[in-house]
Structures are given as C-alpha cells and as structure tokens.
Amino acid sequence: MGDYVYGSGEVTLKKELSAVNFSQIQEGLKKKKDDLDMVELTFRIRLDATNKSSIMEINEGSDSWDEENTLEILAYLAPYITEGRFVYFNEDEREYWRYVYVPLSEKWKRQEGQITYEKGIETRGHGKIILKEENTPGDRFNIQCDIEDAIQELNINITFYSDRCRGEDIIYLYEEEREIWNEEKTLKFLNLFNPYIKEGIIEYYGDKYPWNYQFNSATATWKKQDGWIIPSSETQIKPMSKDNHKQMFTIEDVLSVTGGNTKVKLVGYEGEIAHCVWTGIVDDYNFEYAPYGHHKAIHISVTNKDISQADNDVLYIYFNYPELTEENKKEIEELKKYFYFCDFPEGGVEQIYYRYGKNTEDYIRNHSMGKILDNIKPVNN
Numbered sequence: 001m002g003d004y005v006y007g008s009g010e011v012t013l014k015k016e017l018s019a020v021n022f023s024q025i026q027e028g029l030k031k032k033k034d035d036l037d038m039v040e041l042t043f044r045i046r047l048d049a050t051n052k053s054s055i056m057e058i059n060e061g062s063d064s065w066d067e068e069n070t071l072e073i074l075a076y077l078a079p080y081i082t083e084g085r086f087v088y089f090n091e092d093e094r095e096y097w098r099y100v101y102v103p104l105s106e107k108w109k110r111q112e113g114q115i116t117y118e119k120g121i122e123t124r125g126h127g128k129i130i131l132k133e134e135n136t137p138g139d140r141f142n143i144q145c146d147i148e149d150a151i152q153e154l155n156i157n158i159t160f161y162s163d164r165c166r167g168e169d170i171i172y173l174y175e176e177e178r179e180i181w182n183e184e185k186t187l188k189f190l191n192l193f194n195p196y197i198k199e200g201i202i203e204y205y206g207d208k209y210p211w212n213y214q215f216n217s218a219t220a221t222w223k224k225q226d227g228w229i230i231p232s233s234e235t236q237i238k239p240m241s242k243d244n245h246k247q248m249f250t251i252e253d254v255l256s257v258t259g260g261n262t263k264v265k266l267v268g269y270e271g272e273i274a275h276c277v278w279t280g281i282v283d284d285y286n287f288e289y290a291p292y293g294h295h296k297a298i299h300i301s302v303t304n305k306d307i308s309q310a311d312n313d314v315l316y317i318y319f320n321y322p323e324l325t326e327e328n329k330k331e332i333e334e335l336k337k338y339f340y341f342c343d344f345p346e347g348g349v350e351q352i353y354y355r356y357g358k359n360t361e362d363y364i365r366n367h368s369m370g371k372i373l374d375n376i377k378p379v380n381n
Contacts, residue, residue, distance in 0.1 A: 003063070003090050004061065004062070004063045004065075004090075005060075005061070005062055005063075005065035005088060005089070005090055006060070006061050006088065006089045007058075007059070007060040007061070007065075007070065007086055007087065007088040007089070008057075008058070008059045008060070008086065008087060009057075009058060009084065009085050009086030009087055009098070009099075010055050010056060010057045010058065010084065010085070010086075011055070011056050011058070011077055011080075011081040011083065011084035011101065012053050012054070012055055012081060012082050012083045012084065013025075013045070013053070013054040013055070013056060013080055013081055013082075013369075014080060014081065014082055014370070015053065015054070015368055015369070015370020015371070015373075016368045016370060017054070017080060017368060017369055017370070018367075018368050018369060019338050019339070019341070019364070019369060021080070021369075022045055022054070022341055022342060022369065023341050025056075025077075025080055026043070026045070026341060028076060029043055029073070029076065029077075032072065032073060032076055033073075036069045036072065036073075038060070038062070038069055038073070039062075040060060040061040040062055041058070041059070041060050041073070042058070042059045042060075043056060043057065043058045043059070044056070044057055044342070044343065045057075045341065045342035045343065046342060046343040047339075047342055047343065047344050047345055047348070047369070047373055047376075048373075053370070053373065054342070054369050054370070054373065056077070056081075058073075058086065070086075070088075070099075071099075071108065074086070074099060074101075074108045075108070078101065078106055078107070078108070079106075081101060082103060083101055083103065084099075084100070084101035084108075085098060085099070085100050085101070086098060086099045096112075097110060097111065097112050098110070098111050099111075125173075125174070125175040125186075125202050125203060125204040125205075126172075126173065126174045126175070126202065126203060127172075127173050127200070127201045127202030127203055127212075127213075128170050128171065128172045128173065128200070128201065128202075129170070129171050129173070129193050129197045129199065129200035129201075129215070130168050130169070130170055130197060130198055130199040130200065131143070131168070131169040131170070131171070131196055131197055131198070132196060132197060132198045133168075133198075135169070135196055139196060140162075140169060143171070143192075143193065143196055144162065146192050147160055147171075147192065150188075150189050150192055151189075154185045154188060154189060155185075156175070156182075156185050156186070156189060157175060158173060158174065158175045158189065159173075159174050160172060160173050160174070171193075173202055175202075175204075186213075187213070187222060190202065190213060190215075190222050191222070193215075194215075194220050194221070194222075195220075197215060198217055199215060199217070200213075200214070200215035200222070201213070201214045201215070211224060211225065212224075212225050213225075225275075249296065249297050250293060250294055250295060250296055250297065251266060251290075251292050251293050251294075251295055251296075251297055251317055251319060252287065252290045252293030252294065253297075254297055254300065254317055255282055255285055255287075255293070255317075256287070258282050258315065259282065260281065260282045260283040261281055261282070261283065262281060262282050262313075262315050263279075263280075263281055263313065263314045263315065264278075264279065264280060264281065264282060264285070264314070264315045264316075264317065265278070265279045265314055265315070265316050265317070266278040266279070266291075266292050266317050266319070267316060267317070267318045267319070268292065268295070268318075268319055268320070268321050268354075269298075269318065269319070269320050269321065270321050274318075277291075277292060277355075278291055278292060289356055289359050289362075289363050290356075290359075291355045291356065291375070292319065292354070292355055294356075294357040294358070295319040295320070295321075295322075296319060296320075297317050297318065297319055298318050298319055298320055299316075299317075299318040300315070300316065300317055300318070301315075301316045301318075302314065302315050302316070303316065321354060324350075328353070331353070331360075332349050332350055332353050335349050335352075335353065335360060335361060335364065336349050338364050338365075345376050348376045351375065351376055352364070352372065352375050352376070355375055
C-alpha cells in the first residue's frame with residue numbers, strides 16, 4: 001500500500017501478569033519491531049486505576065505499510081491480553097479499518113469502515129444540586145430549559161425534578177441504569193449548572209465499584225472521588241492528633257477480635273477530608289497483609305443508617321493518615337523501581353505504602369499487577 005498509513009489502539013493486559021511479565025512483553029515487542037524493521041512503531045504501558053487494569057498503547061505510522069507485519073505484532077500480543085482494538089487510517093484514500101481481538105477464538109478480526117463505539121458499563125446514578133440564593137426566577141427557568149435541551153442533545157437517560165425545601169431551591173437528578181454510559185457526556189451535563197449552584201453531588205455505581213462527583217464551590221468544578229460517601233446523618237468525627245497517647249489499638253487489633261460476618265468500613269482522614277478506603281466483612285479482610293491494619297484507630301462507631309449496606313449494622317473504624325517521615329519517603333522512592341517500565345498512576349506507590357506500610361515491598365513482589373492496581377484509587381480530577 002503506497003499511501004501513508006496511521007494506526008493506533010490499545011490492549012488490556014491480563015490482570016494476573018506481574019511486573020516481570022510486563023518487562024518481558026516489552027522486550028519481546030522491541031525484538032519483533034527490530035526484526036520487522038518497523039521504525040515508526042511505538043508502544044508504552046499505562047496503568048488504569050479507574051478500571052483496575054493495565055493498558056498497552058501502540059501507535060504505528062508508515063508510508064510502506066505491510067499488513068502482515070502488523071498482524072504479526074498483534075498475534076504476539078494475543079496470549080497476554082483480554083481485549084484490544086486498533087484503528088487504521090489511509091491518508092490519501094480516506095479509508096478506515098480496525099482490528100478487534102475476539103477472546104473466544106483468541107484471534108484478531110478485521111472490520112472495514114469507520115466505527116464509533118462507547119465504553120460498555122452498566123451504570124446508574126442519583127444525586128442533587130442546591131442553587132445559589134441569588135439566582136433569579138428567570139435564572140431558574142433558564143436552568144430547567146438548559147437541562148431539557150442538554151438531555152436531548154447529549155442523548156443521556158437523565159430525569160430530574162425541582163423542589164424547594166427549607167428556603168433552598170434543589171434539583172434532584174436520576175440517571176437510569178444502562179449498559180452504555182459515557183463519562184464525558186455526564187460531566188458536560190453537570191457543567192451546565194456550574195454558574196448557578198453552591199453545592200452538588202451525584203453518586204454512581206457500575207462495574208462493581210462506586211464513585212461520585214462533588215461540586216467544589218471554590219473552583220466551580222466537579223471533582224471525581226472513588227468509594228462510598230459517608231452518610232451526612234452520621235456524627236462528624238474531628239481527627240485527633242496522630243501523637244495522641246490514647247491511640248492504643250491498631251485497625252488490625254480491632255478486627256482480629258471482631259466477629260467474622262461483621263460489616264466494616266475503614267475511613268481515613270487527610271486533615272478534615274474523609275476517605276472510605278475499605279469496605280466488606282471481617283472474613284474478607286486479608287490479615288496476612290492487613291490493609292491499613294498498622295494504622296491506629298482514632299474512633300470506632302456502629303450505625304444501622306447506611307443504605308449502601310441494606311440497613312444492617314456497620315462497624316466504622318476511623319484513622320488518620322500520618323505524615324510521611326524522611327525514612328518513609330526514602331522507602332517509597334526505592335519501591336518505585338518496580339514500576340519504571342510503565343506509567344504507574346501518580347501517587348500510586350504512596351497509596352500502597354499507606355495501605356501496607358513495612359509489608360509493601362513483600363506485597364508488590366508476591367502479587368500480580370492487577371492485584372496491585374486493585375489497591376489504587378483513581379487520582380481525583
């Protein structure tokens with residue numbers, strides 16, 4: 001084919017692969033690239049903490065493109081991946097085609113034509129926004145018109161209704177469960193409200209984990225956060241000093257004497273900000289590595305008001321994230337050597353270190369990259 005051809009795409013690597021496997025895959029690709037003289041083939045691994053997966057991105061450009069070479073590269077990747085898509089474009093003839101990996105046959109299939117597709121994820125969401133007091137009746141009317149127009153224009157499955165409660169104008173939002181969900185569309189919809197609101201939150205659940213968007217009034221933007229939201233009806237716990245001598249028991253100590261079927265939520269404080277970092281029953285807690293187990297509990301409470309746990313009693317254990325010492329920082333820098341070969345999420349090593357403390361290196365050496373990524377929360381946007 002004489003015209004210049006562009007190709008780009010990505011594959012999702014199997015979660016059971018380790019850091020050593022990743023290095024071997026990259027070395028094998030480098031050798032094939034050299035053997036096939038594919039000068040303009042580039043690739044890199046990035047770790048997607050949002051979906052807890054490892055992604056390899058590949059780009060190709062050539063004015064003497066040979067499909068056989070491309071297929072050889074794709075065939076090399078097949079044993080290591082769970083899914084993959086590569087889109088190619090012929091500059092002069094304006095042709096489009098793509099290669100899609102079929103897990104059932106463990107082979108690649110070529111498809112012709114320009115294809116558009118969205119991320120498939122069964123997702124549902126609900127929340128509310130509170131309008132500023134200074135909004136005029138005309139503003140409130142315009143907001144409702146904008147909502148209706150946006151729902152139609154973006155083709156999103158959101159319903160809403162307005163209410164006035166205790167002197168505040170509130171808009172309640174509900175996005176119905178659907179298999180095709182697009183975060184970009186949801187954020188575009190939420191951004192409509194930015195000039196008019198003082199508070200806002202919408203919670204989502206999909207693909208087996210929860211997340212939410214909260215409106216930051218200081219920056220007038222929506223911030224994404226991973227995990228359940230602690231109910232506002234709960235008594236707010238002020239973080240205690242990490243040097244307080246009353247901090248006697250570690251989280252592991254508390255859980256080791258707690259019934260195995262007890263529902264638990266671990267909540268860590270960074271200053272005044274609370275993060276729900278682990279939720280489950282005691283029997284599911286890994287005492288061998290004890291996530292957050294080395295941190296000292298600052299408060300323990302039981303509630304039956306948490307709707308996410310079907311109104312059953314839930315044990316909350318609160319702790320403070322301690323400041324990192326110089327020794328801690330040196331240990332973290334040393335741990336980063338395991339991830340030089342890929343774009344590990346920013347702050348990810350620190351997250352693992354806060355989770356496992358002195359056991360962090362042992363955990364990294366004995367677990368797959370998929371398991372390591374299970375510990376990483378997405379960096380907030």
